[in-house]
């Protein structure tokens with residue numbers, strides 16, 4: 257595949273059929289792979305040769321998906337996982353060990369917040385959450401000698417803040433630390449973080465990459481540029497006794513991170529994507545650019561409509577000129593700001609519930625990034641146990657609604673919102 261155009265890569269990247277082979281990506285529904293000699297298998301086990309021998313480490317269908325996503329993000333390679341949570345876990349565990357420290361944006365996805373702030377803390381990996389709006393000097397003070405990773409989200413879920421990738425890449429590199437960007441909401445069609453200096457990109461492919469709400473998955477893409485030999489990452493530069501003394505940086509160069517992630521983390525923790533799951537995600541990717549354009553155009557119209565509605569006190573969408581992150585959005589997201597909007601109803605908790613119950617097209621779902629328009633009112637669902645004052649402590653207004661704009665006709669989405677707002 258010589259094309260660098262994302263539309264073409266979305267369709268043809270990763271898998272090139274040869275004479276007489278299936279045009280569509282075959283599902284290699286097999287746990288293991290056949291070899292004729294012990295020698296051939298030994299070379300695979302010693303990492304001297306690349307090949308398939310057990311689907312916990314690699315599988316041809318998953319491999320094709322990895323190649324496609326790597327090409328779309330402009331990385332040297334990729335590694336798929338069972339979920340977005342598993343992608344972040346795999347990235348962190350490949351880089352960090354007990355005693356290490358991570359700097360993460362305070363607006364990252366709630367699941368990532370819990371993983372870092374609670375579960376990984378229990379394993380001895382510490383985290384500090386920083387506010388993206390603070391100056392670089394203030395954030396620089398949060399680095400410790402043990403800091404090994406910095407991370408944020410291109411468009412945060414659900415805060416919808418935009419991450420200043422270049423600024424944070426510079427800051428991370430000044431401290432010899434890689435920058436990992438969760439690009440789930442933007443997708444490589446709207447933003448390619450590696451082009452702005454990020455070292456690693458991850459996705460919950462469950463969201464727009466699949467796009468049809470049928471398959472959980474995650475992926476990590478590596479730029480291949482971070483210098484793991486800088487002195488802070490001994491596990492990359494010292495022999496791994498479980499592979500006869502392999503030294504990841506010496507033996508695999510720019511692929512050091514991905515080989516270590518596969519050979520150690522996937523081998524031992526087993527958070528793999530399945531061949532069938534990779535097939536569904538790959539099918540979703542085929543139309544990613546076209547879907548994202550439609551999600552963006554629909555969301556822009558909905559955001560403008562909501563901003564002018566008397567029952568709405570505030571609309572949060574980085575594509576709006578009124579957004580504090582609008583300038584960052586223009587720089588990093590010139591094609592659009594994706595399909596998720598949040599807004600606040602003047603009538604508070606009851607109005608939120610009435611609005612949700614009155615929707616006919618929009619469905620109540622704990623999901624985003626689907627082809628179907630879906631809505632969530634935290635105060636009557638995910639956060640319903642909390643009082644109004646407890647909600648305020650979490651920064652959630654009782655009238656806050658999150659809406660993920662689907663691919664239905666714009667007029668139908670707007671009409672549905674208008675009639676539900678009348679009843680709110």
Ligand SMILES: *Cc1c(COP(=O)(O)O)cnc(C)c1O
Nearest residue numbers: 339340341365413440460462473
């Ligand atoms: C959903 C999400 C995740 C977690 O992904 P799962 O596939 O649900 O495990 C991580 N990051 C972001 C930004 C997400 O939206």
